[in-house]
Amino acid sequence: MSTILKVAFRNILRNRRRSFMTGSAVAAGVTAMLLFGGFANYIFTSLETRSVQQTGHLTVFRSGYFLFGAGNAAAYGIDGYRSLVEAIRLDRELGPMINVVTPTQSLLGIAGNFADGNDASKTFLGIGVIASDRDRMRQWDEFKTGLITPPDPRFSDKEESHGLVGLGLARILLLCRPLALNCPAPPEQVARKSAGPVNADIADLAGREAGGVAAKADGLPQIDLLAATAGGAPNVVNLTVAGADPQGVKELDDNYVEMPLGLAQQLVYGRAEHKVTGIVLQLNRSEDMPAARARLAQLFKERGADLEVRDFSELNPFYGQVRGMFSAIFLFISLVMGMIVLFAVVNTMTMNVMERTSEIGTIRAMGVKRGGIRWQFIAEGALIGAIGASAGTVFAILVAALVNHGGLSWVPPGNANPVPLSVYVANRPGLILRAWTILVAVSVVAALLPANRAARLSVVDALRHV
Amino acid sequence: MPPVVRLTHVEKTYKAEAIEVAALRGIDLEISPNRFSMLIGASGSGKTTLLNLIGCIDTPTRGTVEVAGQQIGTLSDDALAEFRARNIGFIFQNFSLVPVLSAYENVEYPLLLVGMPAAERRDRTLAMLEAVGLAKQAKQRPNELSGGQRQRVAIARALVKGPQIVLADEPTANLDSATGAAIIDLMRRVQAESNTTFIFATHDPHLMSHADQIVTIRDGMLIDPTPGAAA
Ligand SMILES: Nc1ncnc2c1ncn2[C@@H]1O[C@H](COP(=O)(O)OP(=O)(O)OP(=O)(O)O)[C@@H](O)[C@H]1O
Ligand SMILES: [Mg+2]
Numbered sequence: 001m002s003t004i005l006k007v008a009f010r011n012i013l014r015n016r017r018r019s020f021m022t023g024s025a026v027a028a029g030v031t032a033m034l035l036f037g038g039f040a041n042y043i044f045t046s047l048e049t050r051s052v053q054q055t056g057h058l059t060v061f062r063s064g065y066f067l068f069g070a071g072n073a074a075a076y077g078i079d080g081y082r083s084l085v086e087a088i089r090l091d092r093e094l095g096p097m098i099n100v101v102t103p104t105q106s107l108l109g110i111a112g113n114f115a116d117g118n119d120a121s122k123t124f125l126g127i128g129v130i131a132s133d134r135d136r137m138r139q140w141d142e143f144k145t146g147l148i149t150p151p152d153p154r155f156s157d158k159e160e161s162h163g164l165v166g167l168g169l170a171r172i173l174l175l176c177r178p179l180a181l182n183c184p185a186p187p188e189q190v191a192r193k194s195a196g197p198v199n200a201d202i203a204d205l206a207g208r209e210a211g212g213v214a215a216k217a218d219g220l221p222q223i224d225l226l227a228a229t230a231g232g233a234p235n236v237v238n239l240t241v242a243g244a245d246p247q248g249v250k251e252l253d254d255n256y257v258e259m260p261l262g263l264a265q266q267l268v269y270g271r272a273e274h275k276v277t278g279i280v281l282q283l284n285r286s287e288d289m290p291a292a293r294a295r296l297a298q299l300f301k302e303r304g305a306d307l308e309v310r311d312f313s314e315l316n317p318f319y320g321q322v323r324g325m326f327s328a329i330f331l332f333i334s335l336v337m338g339m340i341v342l343f344a345v346v347n348t349m350t351m352n353v354m355e356r357t358s359e360i361g362t363i364r365a366m367g368v369k370r371g372g373i374r375w376q377f378i379a380e381g382a383l384i385g386a387i388g389a390s391a392g393t394v395f396a397i398l399v400a401a402l403v404n405h406g407g408l409s410w411v412p413p414g415n416a417n418p419v420p421l422s423v424y425v426a427n428r429p430g431l432i433l434r435a436w437t438i439l440v441a442v443s444v445v446a447a448l449l450p451a452n453r454a455a456r457l458s459v460v461d462a463l464r465h466v
Numbered sequence: 467m468p469p470v471v472r473l474t475h476v477e478k479t480y481k482a483e484a485i486e487v488a489a490l491r492g493i494d495l496e497i498s499p500n501r502f503s504m505l506i507g508a509s510g511s512g513k514t515t516l517l518n519l520i521g522c523i524d525t526p527t528r529g530t531v532e533v534a535g536q537q538i539g540t541l542s543d544d545a546l547a548e549f550r551a552r553n554i555g556f557i558f559q560n561f562s563l564v565p566v567l568s569a570y571e572n573v574e575y576p577l578l579l580v581g582m583p584a585a586e587r588r589d590r591t592l593a594m595l596e597a598v599g600l601a602k603q604a605k606q607r608p609n610e611l612s613g614g615q616r617q618r619v620a621i622a623r624a625l626v627k628g629p630q631i632v633l634a635d636e637p638t639a640n641l642d643s644a645t646g647a648a649i650i651d652l653m654r655r656v657q658a659e660s661n662t663t664f665i666f667a668t669h670d671p672h673l674m675s676h677a678d679q680i681v682t683i684r685d686g687m688l689i690d691p692t693p694g695a696a697a
Contacts, residue, residue: 003578010566362562365523366623367551367579369544459523466560 004372008380011352012387018348019384025344026388026439027395029337033435034396036333038425040326043412045143046419047319048286051312053138053149056100056280057289059315060084060296063308065277073106074230074268077275078307085279087303093295094281097288099140102133103276105264109227111165111239111257113173122172124165125255126225128264128276132157137282147419154242161263162220162242166256170244178221179244225257229270237267246417334435338442341385345446349381353454360454361462374455381447385440392439393432400425468535469496470630470663471520476529478515478686489515491686493529497665497679499630502657504677505667512686513667514635520665521554521633522546534630551579555624555662557634557653561616563608569619570595570604576627594622597656614645618652625656631663638668650676 012019061069065076078084081103088094088101105128112121135151155162167183170176176183220240229235239259247253265274283292293309300307313319353360360373400423408421425432478490489512497503497520507513518524519531522538523546531538534553541549555576556562563572573594577587595601598618608616617637624632634653638646650666654676657664666677674680682689 003575006571007564007566014566358560358562359564362556362558363564363575364547365521365550365554365556366576367547367549367554369547371544460518463523463558463562 004376004379005383007376008383011356011380012384015348015352018351022344022348022384023388023391026341026385026443027392029341029439030389030392030435031396031399032337033330033334033438034393034425034432035399035423037330037431037435038396038400038423038428040330041424041428041431042145042422043326044323045424046145046147046412046422047322048312049141049143049145049147051316051319052142052282052286053140053147055312055315056102056137056282057286058281058283058292058296058309058311059104060279060281060307060309061277063306066308066310066314069277070106071108073108073277074228076277077230077269078103078277078279079273079275081276081279084303084305087299088279088281088296091295091299094292094299097283097285097292098281099284100133100137100280100282102130102137102280103261104129104278104280105261105268105275106277107227107264107268109225109267111169111173112224112226113175113221114224115222116178118174120172120174122169123255124169124225124257125252126227126257126259126264126267128259128261130157130261131155137280140282142285145422155258155260157260159240159242160260161238161240163239163257163259163263165223165241165244165258166253167244167246168250168253169256170241172254173223175221175223175241175244178219179241181244225259225267227267229268230272231270233270235267235270237263239263334438338438341439341442342446345381345384345443346449348384349377349447349450350453352380353377353450356454357457357462357465360457361459361465364457364459364462370455373457374451377451377454378444378447381451382440382444385443388443389436389439393436397426399423467499470499470534471495471497471665472532473516473519473526474530474532476519476526476531478512478519478524479527489686490519490526493686493688495681495688497663497681499663500661501678502654502664502666502676503679503681504674505665505681505683506671506674507667507669507683509669511669511683513669513683515686516683517633517635517665517667520631521556522550551576552627553630555627555629555632557617557620557624557632557637559636559639561608561613561620561640563616563619563623565608568605568607569600569611569615572608572619573622573626576623580627582627590626594626595619597659598622598652613641614649617641617645617649621649621653621656625660625662628660629662631665632657634664634666636668637666638670638673 060078062076062078069076085101085103089098107126107128109124109126110121111124131152138149141148155164165173165175167181170179170181171183174186175181176185220242222238222240224236225239226234226236239257247256261276265276269275281292283289289311293311296309364373403421403423409418410421411418473493473495476490476493477488480487480489493516505513505516515524519526520533522533525539536549538546538549564575567575570591574587574591577590582590592601592604595604598621600615600618600622603611603615608619611619620637637653638649641649650673653664653666
């Protein structure tokens with residue numbers, strides 16, 4: 001065995017140039033796979049971090065809400081949610097796993113801006129949250145991505161009627177000027193014509209229910225939010241728009257309203273019992289998800305509550321889609337690199353066998369079996385592959401380190417702001433092992449063909465070959 | 467003593483592009499053990515073909531070959547390799563050393579094939595290099611040795627495992643006459659010391675004087691098949 005490796009290694013050195021070219025092909029393959037794989041890993045991790053920061057790991061809903069509730073959120077309120085939140089927080093099993101547990105209320109409605117002679121309205125998609133919990137969730141960074149958002153001072157627990165909207169919604173509601181946003185004005189005639197009977201009705205309702213609408217002393221604009229209560233009656237609340245942020249996806253950007261939980265509850269439930277649509281759990285560690293889920297199911301059973309749990313990948317289908325796409329690209333790159341390595345190694349090993357035909361004859365005459373010849377050339381292919389793959393690994397780690405410290409940034413799809421660009425290679429031993437093993441295995445497979453040909457040579461024919 | 471090689475009615479025909487070439491045409495031959503035998507014949511007469519059969523790296527078209535008491539026609543390819551590893555040493559015209567191995571490693575190689583323990587392997591290899599006068603060159607690779615030195619490494623390699631038979635196919639053809647003569651002297655000496663059967667093929671009749679037994683071949687047939695003609 002050691003002779004086989006010794007002979008293999010020395011022959012690789014002997015055909016230095018040829019071995020170098022082949023090894024380089026393997027190295028390039030591993031480098032490509034590791035850099036792309038490392039980038040994909042970074043994408044998965046930052047996407048997971050973002051998702052967990054926004055929607056937590058798990059959300060508890062009334063059964064059926066996730067599939068049917070979006071059209072009628074008010075009907076799927078969780079009864080007695082305060083005691084449930086407390087129970088989860090104090091649970092001996094769940095408690096230690098949990099970073100944040102917080103109730104949220106989703107709602108649909110119509111938002112209108114009728115102040116200062118404006119006359120604009122738009123359906124909206126609202127979410128009521130507890131600002132301090134939201135801020136704490138945004139600090140979650142289990143994987144040390146550095147993607148932490150500082151607490152948002154525009155919307156804290158103190159302001160009971162302050163909220164944020166999507167940039168698109170702000171534009172549509174003609175809030176660009178009052179919010180000092182840099183966005184275009186609507187075409188003149190359309191804007192003037194759009195005032196219709198619906199707006200008049202809403203304005204009416206708002207005027208009646210919430211009193212006159214005027215800009216507040218702090219200069220922030222106010223809008224009216226209209227929705228149907230759980231009982232079916234129309235209801236209006238007043239929201240002070242503290243800011244507008246781009247939301248990445250236009251649909252969301254044009255619809256998004258974030259408001260204090262209390263305000264959302266007031267709008268949806270009026271004077272009836274205040275409920276919530278979801279209870280969000282953010283765990284300390286993502287790997288606790290299955291355990292937490294299991295314990296929640298047990299807890300619901302004990303309490304006889306008809307609730308269900310969804311995780312962040314169910315709430316953000318985008319996460320799974322991106323994972324799927326990157327995995328497919330990784331597979332494709334692996335295939336291309338595998339083919340290149342296959343051809344390079346087949347070519348080199350075929351040349352090696354041809355050149356050493358008479359040597360093969362000699363050692364066969366001395367008593368080396370066919371299997372011994374086969375192993376000799378397989379070992380050579382494997383060794384070239386292993387050396388090349390190891391060099392490629394080192395190279396990829398260096399390049400990744402360079403990228404990570406190079407201060408590059410980019411805007412991921414669905415994101416509104418640039419984030420630092422990273423490549424996770426050195427801290428992904430599984431990825432390294434996979435890329436390395438795949439291309440070494442391809443090298444072995446590629447060597448198999450020439451090795452078999454060498455083993456099948458007749459001794460006499462091989463000896464006559466000069 | 468029974469002959470160490472016995473060929474009975476051996477024929478060997480090569481098929482080259484539909485033309486059949488009869489390289490050996492009915493050979494009956496016995497070779498006595500522990501002799502320095504010489505196989506003499508013109509170029510193309512069939513010397514290499516005959517040696518290949520004796521060396522168990524080729525099989526006859528007809529007839530039987532028995533080497534060291536073993537019918538070789540009945541053995542599988544692996545068994546034949548095993549048999550060669552234990553019983554037969556080869557010396558080739560073009561030296562045929564493994565280029566990436568040193569003189570020492572080339573000589574050691576056959577001992578690895580028979581699985582000899584390391585300490586014994588080392589002693590034997592060093593002794594053999596000493597015997598062919600290359601103790602100082604042990605670490606050198608073949609391309610750092612002269613032709614004569616290479617052939618001496620090849621002789622050491624063929625003999626190191628103490629085989630029953632050593633086959634040398636024109637081992638001096640690529641050497642100048644003085645070096646060739648030295649190689650023949652060396653082979654004679656180690657043959658006598660090691661009690662091995664040596665079969666030496668050459669087309670040079672001048673070397674006949676060195677032989678214990680002479681076999682002459684012409685056009686694939688033996689001219690004087692009487693065994694042990696000279697003594
Ligand atoms: N593989 C082969 N295919 C076809 N013919 C062959 C083959 N090997 C040998 N021959 C023929 O068989 C005959 C004997 O060849 P062989 O090599 O045994 O001769 P030789 O005595 O060793 O000659 P030399 O002294 O030149 O080495 C020659 O006519 C040769 O052309
Ligand atoms: Mg010949």
